[in-house]
Amino acid sequence: EVQLLESGGGLVEPGGSLRLSCAASGFTFSSFAMSWVRQAPGKGLEWVSSINYSGGTTYYADSVQGRFTLSRDNSKNTVDLQMNSLRAEDTAVYYCAREDNYVWGSSRPYYGMDVWGQGTTVTVSS
Amino acid sequence: EIVLTQSPGTLSLSPGERATLSCRASQSVTSRFLTWYQQKPGQAPRLLIYGASTRATGIPDRFSGSGSGTDFTLSISRLEPEDFAVYYCQQYGSSRTFGQGTKVEIK
Numbered sequence: 001e002v003q004l005l006e007s008g009g010g011l012v013e014p015g016g017s018l019r020l021s022c023a024a025s026g027f028t029f030s031s032f033a034m035s036w037v038r039q040a041p042g043k044g045l046e047w048v049s050s051i052n053y054s055g056g057t058t059y060y061a062d063s064v065q066g067r068f069t070l071s072r073d074n075s076k077n078t079v080d081l082q083m084n085s086l087r088a089e090d091t092a093v094y095y096c097a098r099e100d101n102y103v104w105g106s107s108r109p110y111y112g113m114d115v116w117g118q119g120t121t122v123t124v125s126s
Numbered sequence: 127e128i129v130l131t132q133s134p135g136t137l138s139l140s141p142g143e144r145a146t147l148s149c150r151a152s153q154s155v156t157s158r159f160l161t162w163y164q165q166k167p168g169q170a171p172r173l174l175i176y177g178a179s180t181r182a183t184g185i186p187d188r189f190s191g192s193g194s195g196t197d198f199t200l201s202i203s204r205l206e207p208e209d210f211a212v213y214y215c216q217q218y219g220s221s222r223t224f225g226q227g228t229k230v231e232i233k
Contacts, residue, residue, distance in 0.1 A: 109177025
């Protein structure tokens, strides 16, 4: 069964750090990009960060650039989001998602984020 | 950064009716980079449509997508009880973005 399982969420004070982890199973992890998408309470989806299949390229939303770092370990089928200098506005459910490793210049469509975890909750509060 | 604006914010319809959801981009989006997701309360999002018009695996054919440039549409031909949810469009680029969502609620 294709599955993503997030962990590492919790309560942290403003300015603190947290590391989220996503464990993948049931598919060839190293063939896919991976992303994190968050959802603040009662709000919509916000893309946070993506990493390509090899880990050689990462992308970040402006809102987290310089504070969050995304990495992956293809030998362990895991992707980690290191979150530093956390702010109240980072409070959200964080979803890990399997993403199509689209190659720029290809004529085919981007296949989207087709597998999602159940989410892990991050609360930034004093 | 491309901003996606979805309308309406909420759509109140009855089962069996047709739903038409709009996603407008702040600048032109290549149609093969436009996706749609469905999210039900307490659940993770689910991929519905990719490439603006191709249904993802297992998605019923009452869901259809269309559009190009800056204007995209998700249509649900006849609403089933399980279709009442929030729908998001998303564009792919070095910076991915989601629309703010359209809630389809039971009238």
